[in-house]
Amino acid sequence: MKLKYNIDFVEDKYIKSNLKKAISVLEKSFYTHKEVSSFFLNPFEIKIIKDIARLNSIDIVFLSPNIKSERKIFIANPYSSNLNSKDYFSVLEFTHKDIRHPDVLGSLMNLGLERNDIGDIFIEYGICEFVILNKEKNFVKFNLSKIKDESINLKFKEDNTMQNLDIEYNEFMGFVSSLRLDNIISELINLSRAKAKNIISRRLVKIDYQTIDNPSKEVQEGSLISIRSYGRFIFDEIKGLSKKGNYRIKYRKYK
Structure with a gap:
């Protein structure tokens, strides 16, 4: 079978x-x-x-x-x-002054780790927590001592849990002539369709975690859209049609 x-x-x-x-x-x-x-x-x-x-x-x-x-x-x-999560992965933490999510991920991958070895990364109020598969935990603990220009002191969290990051959004309404990806991107980040197409063709856009390079792909309601250097958005729903036949859409941007 x-x-x-x-x-x-x-x-x-x-x-x-x-x-x-x-x-x-x-x-x-x-x-x-x-x-x-x-x-x-x-x-x-x-x-x-x-x-x-x-x-x-x-x-x-x-x-x-x-x-x-x-x-x-x-x-x-x-x-x-x-099941005990400590048998499979570990949560490490450190304090910092000015380190961002890409800095942590980049430093971990520069050690030779694959993205699949790394879980979520939490950064807020001078504290960073990240998750790592157990097969890499000791290697990371003893080899990751600096991120950017900051020296860090990694510690394992005893409870092996991460803080919940409460996501905040700004809500928006807008109009698009169709649900094509280039139209949606143009509305989300206030660029021309030509520039939106360029961003898509450069593989800088993900829909629900998949990289999409087709500008004509139709975007579904409820989709999570990530645009590199611009942030993440949720296309919530179509609220109706204008007199000209354009879609009135509701969407959110992660703060």
Whole structure:
């Protein structure tokens, strides 16, 4: 019996490659009926793996350091229903003066880690917390001593949890002639369609975590849109049509 799945609909090549790696982990559990654990997955990948596990009747649990975490690992065919996150990943913390999310991620990847080794990164009020797979925890603890120009002192969090970052938004209303991606981007960041197309063609736009380089792709209500250097947005819904036939849309921008 073979594992049943279909990921042909996935447009982002990197995510498709990542999913194939995750599916190979799932296959190991499927054939051996033994517990296996994965690397970190984003919400789009999590949904697909969850669907594949359900389709193939594989018992699967997702673990993260708090309920609002974006990135999670899965445990397939867990030995126990009482899983301890410390057996799979660790949360480290440090204080800082002026360090941002990209600085932390960049420093970790400069150590040779893959993005999949790293979970969420929390930064607020001079405190940074990040999650790392256990196979890399000691290496990171003893090798990450500086980020940008700041010396840091990493410590493991005893409770292995992360603070919840309450996301705040600014709400907006606007008009677009169609739901094409270039039209939506043009409205979100107040640029011409030509410039919006250029941003898309440079692969700087993600929809629900997938990089999209097709300007004519239709954007669905509820989509999370990330634009490099401009931030993240949620296209909430269509509120109606104008007299000229344009869509009146509601959207939010992460503060």
